Amino acid sequence: MRDEKKDDQTTVSSEPDRERLCIVGIGASAGGLEAIREMLTEARSDSNLAYVVIQHLDPNHESLLAELLARHTALNVRQVSGGEKILAGNVYIIPPGFGLSVTNGVLHLTEFEQPRGLRRPIDDFFESLALDQGRFAACVILSGTGADGSAGLRAIKENGGLCIVQDPRTAKYDGMPTSAQGTGLVDFVRRPGDIVEAIQQFYSHAFIETIDGTLANTVEQCLEDICSVVRNFVGHDFSGYKKSTLIRRVQRRIQVLDLRSAKEYLDHIKSDPQECEILFRELLINVTRFFRDSAHFAALRERVIEPLIRNAGDEDEIRVWVPGCSSGEEAYTIAMMFADEARLQNRSVNIQIFATDIDEQMLRLARDATYPQAALIDIPEGMRDIYTVARDGRFKISARIRDMIRFSVHSIVRDPPFSNIDLLSCRNLLIYFGEKLQGLALPIFHYAIKPGGTLFLGPSETVGRYDHAFAPLDQSARIFQRNDTRPEYPMHLRGRSLPVSGGARHAEADRTPSKRLDWGDGGATERLLSTYAPATLRVTTAGEILKTTGRLGKYLEYAPGDPDTNRFATSIARPGAREALSAIIRQVSANKRRTISRGLSARSEFGLQAFDLIAEPLKDGTILLVFRERDRFEAYDDEEFDDLDNMDSHVQSLEDELRNTRVRLHTTVEELETANEELKSSNEEMMSMNEELQSTNEELSTVNDELKGKVDELSRANADLSNFFASTALPLVVVDRDMSIRNYTDAIQSIYPFRKTDRGRPLAEVTSTLRRNDEVLETIAEVMHDGDVRHLRVSDRAEERTWSLVITPYRTRDGVLDGATLVFTELTDALRLEDALQREGERLRLALDVTSLGVWEFDPSTRVMKLDETACIGLGAESPVLSLEEFLLCFREDSRADIVTSMTTLTESGDPVEVVCSLAGDEPRAHSIQIVGRRVDGRRTARVLGVLFDVTEEQEAKQIREMMLREMNHRVKNMFSIISGMVRLASRTTDSVEDLVDGIQTRVNALARSHDLTQNAPARQTLTLEQTIRASLEPYSGEAVARIEGPVVPIASQELTALSLLLHEWATNAAKYGVLGPADGHLEVTWRLERGGHVILTWNEIHRQEVEPSDGASGFGSTLVQLSAVQLNGQVSVEYGSHERRMTLTYAPDSRS
Amino acid sequence: MPKSKVLLCEDEYIVALDLQLLIEEFGFEVIGPFASVSNAMREIGETRPDMAVLDVSLKDGEVYPLADRLQEMGVGLVFHSGHVNDHEIKTRYPQAECCLKPVHTSRLKAALQQAAPLADC
Incomplete structure (x- = not known):
């Protein structure tokens, strides 16, 4: 029943072949992992191929296949869970315990119907793949025992797909590849690494070929020649077959062989008889x-x-x-x-x-x-x-x-x-x-x-x-x-002889045994044989009768009802014939020569027959026995009858015994056969058990492969780990659940002096340099109890070294607590450094606190300003982190430009900042802040670090100083003006130079004294009237000054000069003419504050003798007194008593003082 | 020809008297001396001086308001200043004369003569 649908295949595909997905089914069993890995390593993810791996798996064992393969291929590898649409560039792995099928390019899981051991998932999948994908299905059969895949391969091939098997020589187990190869339908036999390339080559050919039909044309031209080659080699002429079929099949071969033209193929087939065979088979593919x-x-x-x-x-x-x-x-x-x-x-x-x-x-x-x-x-x-x-x-x-x-x-x-x-x-x-x-x-x-x-x-x-x-x-x-x-x-x-075939083919026909006689149709021969010819027997070498002709009653005796006995000639031969019969059969079967036994006579119940027995071996191994009568039949009389019986009784009994023995033997044989049957069926059971074992074995071998891969990875990981342990300077100990040492690094020696034999010893038994080892052990126990990480700081007994100890729980893969890991990190140096830093910090803090220095830090890249607490308070900033703009808001507008400029210069050129600026605020007294900064070049970015401090007082002091200087200058200049004025005025009134000099000198002295007064006065303490008076009278002290008294009246500095000059004039006058000089008496200077703020100062000279009033108002001295009074915004009057000369100054003190 | 009138402002009376006598000796008529700006201002409302000799700081402050007023009136100004290099005066009153304290007789005379033509001519 051949499938005619195959003829339509080339016209079916409507999709452009180039983009068409081709699904490659990969069947593998024991030893398959390695082969799949090798094969898929070569696969590219950008091709139009998708792979479905059907591997015999242990249904009870989780498969690592996907995980293991993913590391070796660029493709996406995933285990199928059912319902996946197959996409190019992916590898789909069968899950354990399920079969796979594909419909419309979608994978489905199928339950196995057969018990374990009888399942053929590869065949099942290939068959469904072939139906679903037609010529875009390819199958690959890799290492494995058994024959799974061979039937599926046939389906693939029948539907026009591609079949590839792993070269059995490269397969770990060659059962499956060899069986597949045995079907004669395999297109490629390749090493695993070359398989993908073969698939790609085949399909790329397919695409080109479908695009232009030129190949088909050339094939047509060469078809005649190709057919004649096949006829010569195989003996079958295909030239009468339909051309379209022939062309398509030849074309497929060309694709497989990757040839360029039909001509090349013709050359190939001529030179390679094997190709004839393959093409012959290909032409006969059928469904x-x-x-x-x-x-x-x-x-x-x-x-x-x-x-x-x-x-x-x-x-x-x-x-x-x-x-x-x-x-x-x-x-x-x-x-x-x-x-x-x-x-x-x-x-x-x-x-x-x-x-x-x-x-x-x-x-x-x-x-x-x-x-x-x-x-x-x-x-x-x-x-x-x-x-x-x-x-x-x-x-x-x-x-x-x-x-x-x-x-x-x-x-x-x-x-x-x-x-x-x-x-x-x-x-x-x-x-x-x-x-x-x-x-x-x-x-x-x-x-x-x-x-x-x-x-x-x-x-x-x-x-x-x-x-x-x-x-x-x-x-x-x-x-x-x-x-x-x-x-x-x-x-x-007619007349045509069997063709002599060129190849090794030889027709091996089943014999068609004929059920008819060999003697022909005519009744004559039969009649001749039955009646006229001598009685004849054809027997086997064992004496079994195959054929009889003629009348044998005289020589044989049929025992009724016992077919087994009747089968053997020797058993039923009559006495006289029996012995000869046995002997001659034995002899002829031994020497294969025609033999005659003469002069015999057979005794039956009725008489005696003399005869010769001729035996002739036939070609087929049987023996022809001919009984030739020599004499007439002699009938018995009674006596002879008796004799005969007696004579033969011994032989007869032997014969009987033999017959019984044969029957027993037969029974035994039957029993044996029954036993044999039983054995056979047990054997069959064994076979099926064996099958089961074999598939279990395959599954185990797969598991073994997977495990081997895992073990390889593990040993790599282990090597990494031991290298880590050997190379790290980190002291580390791993303890198990009983707190026994499981592993440690060499660096641990400084803490626990372990020896190699200490592995497995409880940690508590090992001496430790730690001061509080007990605490460590307790903490380990806690960690193992609750699974939380703990941190500890430990030091050695001498307290010279300190470690930070982290104890983490050790968990197995399934998350069970199984010990703890102790990691020590040495902190000694760090602590020392920390200590030093702390002290340094304290010193700096103190310095900053004492000097009220605020620290700031500016990041030029983010333009963020960070302030410490002092700086915050100093600036009145709300937050310690400010943008530059916010920072500027702390200052008065006129200061901001300065700050920005200096910050920019600092950032760009590194010139240190030093600006003084005024803080913003409502207070009348503006706070001045000095900002000092320097650029610190860090590893990545430069930042600006600086301090700021309040310089309000310094600024004010400076201003005061400048003001004072101006004032002093002014005053000095004034003094010079006054002196020069006095000189000029004096010169107008004095005639003698001596008087002039004397007058001026005393006045300058007075001025100098008053100046001294301002200098000697304690700071910020205003001068009083009393002090001024006492200073004026100082040259005359102790002589006649009786009283100097009055309330405290402050003297403004601008009043001082005028007052001093006035008092000086009065005093000199008194010294020249009055109580401080020649006249007896004393001086009383008193003053009082009038309502309205006026000061009334009375200079009373009390003479012992009567005083004559004199105008005394002329002269330079009185001019000075008058001028001074005006200067003081006051006036002077003189009164005389009988013994008194009283001068009064009334003035309003300067409100500015 | 009537004597040119010279307004004198000086709060130190000894100096004022000295200056007054000197200026009178030079042949001018002295208005003042005034120790305060306010008094001098009141005076110039009534009498127009031809020239003025002004101390910079007076009792009730600096003399500049008065000087401004005088300059507007076209009065020749002579400042009697304690400062060697008083930029402010030079810039505010470019045509004014300056005499440094303590005053030198001939210098004052020359300054007044320098200032005088402004009023006379």
Whole structure:
């Protein structure tokens, strides 16, 4: 039943091939991991290939396959969970415990129907892939034992896909690749690393080829030559086959071989006989199924088979011929229908089915009668149980059916046909034939089918122009009845000898044993033999009778009812013949020569017969025994009868014993056979168990591979770890759950002086340099109890070294607490540094605090200003972190530009900042802040660091100083002016130089004294009137000054000069003429404050003698007094008493003081 | 020809008297001396001086308001200043004369003569 649909394949695809996804199924078992890895390492993610990995896996073991593969390929690797749409560039891995199938490019998980050990997930997947993807499916079979994948491969190939197997020499287990290769359908045999390249090459060829049909044209041109090459080598002529089929198949080979043209292929096939074989097989690829077109078969059963069985006589033989039987499904289908029909009609009919094909390899499959489980579904349910036997994932056609069929190599067009055929079923073979071949085949069918017999064709086949010879019985089911015309032996076969085949092919036909006699048809011969010829026996070397002719009653004695005894000539030979018979059979079987035994006589119940016994070995190993009569038969009288009995009684008893022995032997043999049967069935059980074990073994080997990969990784990780342990300077200890040492680094020696033998010892037993080791042990226990990390600071006994100890819980992969890890980090230096830093910090803090220095830090990149607390308070800033703009807001507007300028200069050129600026605020007294800063170049960025401090007081002091200086200058200048004025004025009134000098000198002295007064006065304390008076009177102290008293009256500095001069004039006058000089008396100076703020100062000279009033107001002295009074904004009056000369100064003190 | 009138402002009376006598000796008529700006201002409302000899700081402050007023009136100004280099005066009153304290007789005379033509001519 060949599949005609294959012809349409090239026209089916509508999608552009170039972008078409090609799915590569990868089947692997034991040893597969390594092969898959090697194969996929070469795969590129940008190609249009997707990979589905079907690996035999232990259903109870989580698969690491995806994880392990992902590390070796650029593709995405994922384990299938069902429902995935297959996309290019991905690798899909079968999950454990499930099968996979694909429909419309989507993966589905399937439950296994068979028990473990009988599952064939690779076959299942390949079959579904082939149906779903057609010629865009590729299958790869890698290392593994068993034969899973071989059947699936066939499906792939039948649907036009690509088949590749791993080179068995490179496979760890070559069972699967070898089995796959054995199908003869494999396109490439490659090392795993070259497989992807082969797939890509094949498909890239496919794309180019479909785009332009030029290759097809060249193939057509060379077809004739290619066919003749194949004919010469294989002995089959394909030139009569349909061209389109031939072209497509040849083209496929060219693709596989990666050749450029048909010409190259022609050269290749000429030089390589093996290619002929491959092409031959390729040309015969076929799809056949049980009960294909079941409706047609139902019609056949009803219209043909059922009547055939019903009408057959007991002795009749029904002959059926199935040419082009391929792997036998069609023949078995017909056989099953006949058997089933016979069963229903309760008939026992002799049925002979001849199934023929030119492909011996296919016939071998057919003879084997074993088919994949998937095919079972095609057989109608009622027949399944009766005619098939399940067998490790496959099923076998039962022996009853199998025995009905003879398979043989036979070419319809070349070999002589079978004859006298009742039913000829030839489905989907003629479609492959060209018209000429069809024209040859149909007459042969006509000859073979007996008149009234039936021809059964495929659904798209017809009898064409031979409709006169075949009348349609059921046109739609393609059932035709042969007419009754005389058969004509096809002329082209006559006289044609068997072709001598060029290759090793040799037709090995099953013998067709004939059930008829060899003697011919005529009754004469038979009659001659039975009546006139000497009695003859044909026996085996054991004496078993095969054939008899003539009258043997005189020589043999049939025992009634015992067929076993009757089978052996020696057992039933009559006395006298028996001994000779045994001897001669023995001799002839030994020396294979014609032998005669003369002068014998056989004794029967009735008489004596003399004879010679001739034995002749025949070619087939049997022996022909001829009894030649020498004399007439002598009848017995009674006496002789008796004698005979007596004479032979001993032999007779021996014979009897022998017979009994034989019977016993036979029983024993039967028993043995039964035992043997039992053994056989046990053996079968063992076999299936073995299968199971084998698949378990494969799964285990896969697990083993995976584990090996894991172990490799682990040992790498372990090596990394031990290197880490050896190289790190970090003291580290790992303890287990019992606080025993599990591992440690060498650096731990300074804390725990471990020796190699300490591994496994409890940590508590090891001496430690730590001061508080107990605390450490307790903390470890706590960590192991609650699983929280703990930090500890520990130091050695001498307290010279300090470590920071981190104790972390040690968890196993599943998160169970299983100990703790102790990591020590030495802090000694850090602590020392920290200490030093702290002290340094304290010193600096003190300095800053004492000087009220605020610290600031400016980051030029972010323009952020950071202030410390003092600076914050000093500036009145609200936050310690400010932007430069916010910082500027702390200052008066006129200061801001300065700050910005100096900051910019500082940042850019590194010139240190030093600016004084005024703080913003409502207070009248503006605070001045000095900002000092320097650029600090850090590793990454420069920052600006500085201090700021309040300089308000300094600023004010400076201003005061300047003011004072101005004032002093002013005053000095004034003094000079006054002196120079006085000199000029004095010169106008004084005649003698002496007087002038004297007058001026005393006045200058007075001025100097008053100046001294301002200098000697304690700071910030205003001068009083009393002090001024006392200073003026100082040159005359102790003489006549009786009283100086009055309230405290402050003196302003601008009043001082005038007051001093006035008092000086009065005093000099008194010294010259009054109580301070020549006159007796005393002086009283008193003053009082009047209402309205006026000061009344009274200078009273009290004379002992009477005083004469004098005007005394003339002269320079009085001018000075007058001027001074005016200067003081006051006036002077003089009064005289009898003994008094009283001068009064009334003035309003300067309110500015 | 009537004597040119010279307004004298000086708060130190000894100096004022000295200056008054000197200026009178030079042949001018002295208005004042005034110790305060306010008094001098009151006076010039009534009498227009031809020239003025002004101390910079007077009792009630600096003399500049008065000097401004006098300059507007076209009065020749002679400042009697204690400062050696008084920029402020030079810039505010470019045509004014300056005599440094203590005053030198001939210098004062020259200054007054320098200032006088402004009023006379």
